[in-house]
Amino acid sequence: MSNLHHPIFNPEKSRLTDGDFSRDEVRLAGRNSGTLLEALRWDLTPAGMHYLLIHFDVPFVETADDWTLSIGGLVEKPLTLTLDDLKRRPVRSLRVTLECAGNGRAGLTPRRSSQPWHHEAVGTAEWTGTPLKGLLEEAGLSPRGRDVVFYGRDRGFSGGIEHDYGRSLVPDKALGDDVLVVWAMNGAPLLPQHGFPLRLVVPGWYGMASVKWLDRIDVIDRPFDGYQQVGSYIYRERVEDPGTPITTMRVKSLIVPPGVPDVYTRRRLVERGRVELFGRAWSGAGVPIEKVEVAVDGQWQNARLAPDIGRYAWRGWRLDWEATPGEHELMCRATDANGDVQPIAPRFDMSGFGNNAVHRIDVTVR
Amino acid sequence: MSNLHHPIFNPEKSRLTDGDFSRDEVRLAGRNSGTLLEALRWDLTPAGMHYLLIHFDVPFVETADDWTLSIGGLVEKPLTLTLDDLKRRPVRSLRVTLECAGNGRAGLTPRRSSQPWHHEAVGTAEWTGTPLKGLLEEAGLSPRGRDVVFYGRDRGFSGGIEHDYGRSLVPDKALGDDVLVVWAMNGAPLLPQHGFPLRLVVPGWYGMASVKWLDRIDVIDRPFDGYQQVGSYIYRERVEDPGTPITTMRVKSLIVPPGVPDVYTRRRLVERGRVELFGRAWSGAGVPIEKVEVAVDGQWQNARLAPDIGRYAWRGWRLDWEATPGEHELMCRATDANGDVQPIAPRFDMSGFGNNAVHRIDVTVR
Numbered sequence: 001m002s003n004l005h006h007p008i009f010n011p012e013k014s015r016l017t018d019g020d021f022s023r024d025e026v027r028l029a030g031r032n033s034g035t036l037l038e039a040l041r042w043d044l045t046p047a048g049m050h051y052l053l054i055h056f057d058v059p060f061v062e063t064a065d066d067w068t069l070s071i072g073g074l075v076e077k078p079l080t081l082t083l084d085d086l087k088r089r090p091v092r093s094l095r096v097t098l099e100c101a102g103n104g105r106a107g108l109t110p111r112r113s114s115q116p117w118h119h120e121a122v123g124t125a126e127w128t129g130t131p132l133k134g135l136l137e138e139a140g141l142s143p144r145g146r147d148v149v150f151y152g153r154d155r156g157f158s159g160g161i162e163h164d165y166g167r168s169l170v171p172d173k174a175l176g177d178d179v180l181v182v183w184a185m186n187g188a189p190l191l192p193q194h195g196f197p198l199r200l201v202v203p204g205w206y207g208m209a210s211v212k213w214l215d216r217i218d219v220i221d222r223p224f225d226g227y228q229q230v231g232s233y234i235y236r237e238r239v240e241d242p243g244t245p246i247t248t249m250r251v252k253s254l255i256v257p258p259g260v261p262d263v264y265t266r267r268r269l270v271e272r273g274r275v276e277l278f279g280r281a282w283s284g285a286g287v288p289i290e291k292v293e294v295a296v297d298g299q300w301q302n303a304r305l306a307p308d309i310g311r312y313a314w315r316g317w318r319l320d321w322e323a324t325p326g327e328h329e330l331m332c333r334a335t336d337a338n339g340d341v342q343p344i345a346p347r348f349d350m351s352g353f354g355n356n357a358v359h360r361i362d363v364t365v366r
Numbered sequence: 367m368s369n370l371h372h373p374i375f376n377p378e379k380s381r382l383t384d385g386d387f388s389r390d391e392v393r394l395a396g397r398n399s400g401t402l403l404e405a406l407r408w409d410l411t412p413a414g415m416h417y418l419l420i421h422f423d424v425p426f427v428e429t430a431d432d433w434t435l436s437i438g439g440l441v442e443k444p445l446t447l448t449l450d451d452l453k454r455r456p457v458r459s460l461r462v463t464l465e466c467a468g469n470g471r472a473g474l475t476p477r478r479s480s481q482p483w484h485h486e487a488v489g490t491a492e493w494t495g496t497p498l499k500g501l502l503e504e505a506g507l508s509p510r511g512r513d514v515v516f517y518g519r520d521r522g523f524s525g526g527i528e529h530d531y532g533r534s535l536v537p538d539k540a541l542g543d544d545v546l547v548v549w550a551m552n553g554a555p556l557l558p559q560h561g562f563p564l565r566l567v568v569p570g571w572y573g574m575a576s577v578k579w580l581d582r583i584d585v586i587d588r589p590f591d592g593y594q595q596v597g598s599y600i601y602r603e604r605v606e607d608p609g610t611p612i613t614t615m616r617v618k619s620l621i622v623p624p625g626v627p628d629v630y631t632r633r634r635l636v637e638r639g640r641v642e643l644f645g646r647a648w649s650g651a652g653v654p655i656e657k658v659e660v661a662v663d664g665q666w667q668n669a670r671l672a673p674d675i676g677r678y679a680w681r682g683w684r685l686d687w688e689a690t691p692g693e694h695e696l697m698c699r700a701t702d703a704n705g706d707v708q709p710i711a712p713r714f715d716m717s718g719f720g721n722n723a724v725h726r727i728d729v730t731v732r
Binding site: 019020021022023024025026027028029030031033034036038039041042046047048049050054055056057058060106113114116117118120155156157158162191192193194257260261262263264265266269 | 385386387388389390391392393394395396397399400402404405407408412413414415416420421422423424426472479480482483484486521522523524528557558559560623626627628629630631632635
């Protein structure tokens with residue numbers, strides 16, 4: 001990997017602001033598509049509605065025929081595997097909710113100028129592939145292996161540094177049971193924008209760990225220092241903080257906005273009478289959702305949880321609301337089995353990561 | 367259709383501005399996803415990468431089993447057809463490039479506050495369905511029929527008016543050969559966000575005519591005065607202009623940005639030497655592309671046109687460029703068989719419609 005610095009690619013263009021949104025932010029919003037909140041009704045997000053954060057460009061890969069995955073570095077037996085080789089291995093499917101670590105960034109004040117997500121960077125799919133563990137065991141990790149690095153074929157500049165997108169997992173995590181090398185999403189080959197033909201899926205973690213267009217795995221003798229590992233995806237309150245690397249998703253929930261919208265403001269109009277509120281809740285690392293509460297005008301009530309659809313997948317919830325004419329504020333918040341609960345107000349993060357504050361929606365009932 | 371005005375849904379919130387982008391604009395950009403420019407390499411835009419302009423909410427339709435299309439109003443024999451009924455009729459597939467009439471809005475100064483598209487609201491798919499003409503002939507249009515109105519199941523407020531999304535075609539156009547009632551896209555059932563289970567496709571027109579979630583057709587004795595027909599999708603330079611209704615797409619072309627991007631600014635870095643520039647060009651109403659020119663630093667050259675892939679589909683083009691180190695500006699412009707050519711600078715439109723100015727990309731060659 002060449003770590004090239006180039007003077008015109010100036011990392012200082014991304015700044016903290018509390019004003020309107022810059023053209024660069026809007027251009028990113030045009031590239032990165034979110035899951036529409038009404039699409040939370042589907043257990044599995046339909047093709048093309050699952051959120052996407054594309055750092056660089058989607059590689060133009062017309063066929064998987066000559067794609068290979070190489071596993072090298074500190075291993076006893078380096079491997080080079082085709083898609084067919086991989087598909088002959090044990091196959092496993094998992095339903096996994098993925099969320100972008102920057103989801104909610106646009107709700108922070110001040111906010112980092114970057115992809116301006118409001119709430120929409122989360123989706124759930126059934127991912128099919130083979131456990132990473134088996135591949136690493138076959139290659140045979142050296143005891144000197146300190147970090148397992150995953151590279152995609154997407155390339156560009158972040159923070160002034162040119163690199164292929166790369167992320168790592170420590171051997172204990174990489175050898176866990178549930179990390180998959182994946183070739184199918186909801187029963188179909190990966191779409192180009194979701195990593196065709198091959199990607200990693202790290203259940204329970206924010207999306208940055210699930211490297212798309214995966215073509216090589218490198219076992220190294222030191223912690224990986226690539227930009228996406230040490231220069232981004234770090235919780236920090238101030239520039240000078242050493243910070244905490246971002247790993248698992250924080251507990252969170254969202255409401256499907258009831259009623260009908262105004263096309264421009266997205267303000268909702270709801271008919272009076274019984275309204276079934278519906279939404280989703282999830283947490284990280286496979287920790288179950290224990291409780292979802294909904295507040296109408298500040299009065300909290302417990303919602304009913306829908307059946308569990310998978311350890312790593314979001315959970316539906318419902319609450320019947322007797323809507324009375326006037327203006328109302330709806331909020332929801334989830335609590336997970338660790339006792340973690342969503343905060344009412346966002347916690348500040350310098351880069352806009354990990355905002356899991358409660359979701360609020362204003363509605364007019366007539 | 368009830369045309370309800372509600373005081374909180376204030377159409378004046380959408381305004382002309384030349385400043386940064388408002389939160390409302392960014393929220394829309396988060397909902398409406400564009401085709402990534404690198405995806406122009408595919409003749410048919412892959413599932414989930416085709417642009418989407420969703421006015422209201424995507425209806426939650428789990429099955430097509432109880433969906434019907436009704437054809438009524440000034441017809442001899444009103445019809446109510448299931449999906450199975452429709453699929454037993456003559457089947458036709460067409461490759462059609464659709465573009466949002468608001469594509470390029472964000473490049474106008476001043477601009478209307480609305481969905482802030484830059485270049486990405488265009489895509490091409492193979493649409494399969496049955497000709498509308500046959501359905502209308504079976505129902506038997508009354509000679510008193512002046513307009514054929516198409517309604518979707520999506521509902522909300524635009525311009526302060528509550529309505530189901532509706533658009534019309536005059537009988538001559540509706541009875542043309544190429545307007546389709548469509549249930550499949552690129553060989554698969556429509557995705558929810560593209561109109562599942564049924565939509566209209568009007569080849570050669572901007573996307574607003576291709577009504578999604580189509581469930582009823584109404585033949586009326588006067589020109590349709592619904593909001594989407596007379597309150598929006600009108601070219602106007604000033605508020606007081608009567609304006610011109612928007613119909614067919616204007617000639618246009620785009621470049622796939624060469625090299626690799628900076629994640630935030632999308633600025634491109636290109637290696638010196640031969641670079642094959644590639645892009646797409648299209649026009650409206652099935653008018654062929656006659657010529658594509660590419661300018662490097664203002665010097666125009668003719669590009670080579672790729673094979674035609676369909677009367678209503680975009681056309682690929684290529685040009686070899688010997689890239690020399692330094693800063694360069696690339697532009698492309700198309701000319702169609704009517705002699706219409708893209709302007710260098712955008713024409714102003716009050717609502718940001720029909721911007722077909724040349725596409726410019728700045729690149730750094732090393």
